[in-house]
Amino acid sequence: MKVFASWSGGKDCAMATHKALSQGHQVLYLVNFLSEDGRRSRSHGIKAEVLDLQAKATGIPMMQVKTSWENYEENFKKAVMELKEKGIEGGVFGDMDVEEHRKWVERVCTELGIKPILPLWKIDPGELLAEFWENGFEAKVVATRLDKGLLGKNVDEALLPELERFNSHPCGESGEYHTLVTDGPIFNRPLKVALGKQYKRDNVWFTEISVEPG
Numbered sequence: 001m002k003v004f005a006s007w008s009g010g011k012d013c014a015m016a017t018h019k020a021l022s023q024g025h026q027v028l029y030l031v032n033f034l035s036e037d038g039r040r041s042r043s044h045g046i047k048a049e050v051l052d053l054q055a056k057a058t059g060i061p062m063m064q065v066k067t068s069w070e071n072y073e074e075n076f077k078k079a080v081m082e083l084k085e086k087g088i089e090g091g092v093f094g095d096m097d098v099e100e101h102r103k104w105v106e107r108v109c110t111e112l113g114i115k116p117i118l119p120l121w122k123i124d125p126g127e128l129l130a131e132f133w134e135n136g137f138e139a140k141v142v143a144t145r146l147d148k149g150l151l152g153k154n155v156d157e158a159l160l161p162e163l164e165r166f167n168s169h170p171c172g173e174s175g176e177y178h179t180l181v182t183d184g185p186i187f188n189r190p191l192k193v194a195l196g197k198q199y200k201r202d203n204v205w206f207t208e209i210s211v212e213p214g
Contacts, residue, residue, distance in 0.1 A: 003090040003117060004029040004083050007062065008043045009051050010179040011139045011155060012094030012120060012171065015132055017060075018186050019119035020092040027092065030055050030062040031079055038066045044143055044178040045206045050193070053211045054181070057191045073108065080112050090115035096173050097122060125170040133157070137184035140193070144177040148205040152195045155179055180209060 005017040007030035017027055032051055033042040040047055048064060055062035063083070067075040080091065091109055095101040095118055102118060109116035120128060132139075132155070139155040146166045153159055160170060168176040183190035196208035 001089045001115065001117075002026045002028055002087050003092050003115075004031050004063075004080070004088050005060075005092040006094070007032045007051075007055070008041060008094075008178070009046050009054055009181065010044060010094075011132060011137065011181055012096065012173075013092075014094075014137060014139075014181040014184060014186060015128060015135075016092050016094035016117075016119045018135065018137075018184065020117055021186065023119065025090070025092070025117065027060055028086075028088065029083055030058070030060050031083070031091075032062055032064045033072065033075070034064050034066050036066055036068050038064070042067060042069070042072070044180070045201070045204075046142060046180060046209060050180070050209050050211055054191050057187050057189050059188050060186075076108065077112060080114065084112070084114065088114065090117050092117045092119065094118075094120055096120045096125065096128070096171060098173060125173070129155075129160075129170060135185050137181060138190070139179040139181045140195070141177050142180045142195075142209060143204055143206045144172075145204050146176055148198055148200070150177060151198055151205055151207040 003025045005027050007013050034048055035042055065075050065079045093105050105116045141150045141153045144150045192212040194210050194212050198207045
C-alpha cells in the first residue's frame with residue numbers, strides 16, 4: 001500500500017515507519033506539522049530545517065505544513081487530501097497506547113477514506129525500545145517535561161533508570177520527553193547534530209539543535 005508517515009522526527013514515528021516498510025508498505029511521504037510561523041515543529045520544537053535535513057537523510061520526501069493547534073485537524077485533512085490525489089492510500093502513525101489518540105486517527109482517516117496503520121499499537125514499551133536499539137536506531141532527547149538534565153542524552157539503556165525516577169512512561173507516550181532520531185535502518189546516512197542552548201517554554205525544556213556538515 002502507498003502510504004505517508006506522520007512524522008515528528010522522533011523515535012516512535014521512525015519505528016512505525018520502519019515497521020510499515022517491513023510489512024511491505026511503500027512510505028512515499030513524511031508529513032510534519034510546524035508552528036504558524038513555519039520555524040519549528042508543532043510537537044517537538046525542532047527547527048524546520050533540521051527536520052528537512054533529517055528527511056533528506058532518509059531519502060523520503062517530506063511535506064511540512066504550518067498550523068495552529070486549533071486548526072490542526074483542518075490542516076491535517078487538507079494535507080492528506082493532497083496526498084490522496086498523488087495516490088496515497090493510508091497513513092502510518094506512531095501511537096502506542098493512548099486511546100484518545102487512536103480514536104482520533106481512526107476517525108479522521110475514515111473521514112478521509114484512507115487506511116490508518118498503527119504498527120506500534122499495544123506493543124510493550126520495553127519491547128519496543130529493545131527493538132529500537134537492536135535495529136540500530138539512535139536518538140537524543142531534545143525536549144522534556146521532567147528535568148532539563150535529560151536534554152541531549154542518548155536514548156539508550158542508561159536512560160531508563162533516569163526515567164523510572166520520574167515514574168515516566170518508558171517511551172514518553174504522555175509527552176514526558178521527545179526525541180530526534182539521528183540514525184537507523186531507514187537512514188541512508190547518519191544525521192550529525194550539535195546541541196546548543198537550553199530554554200523553557202510552557203513548562204517544557206527544549207534544546208537548540210543544529211546539523212553538522214558531513
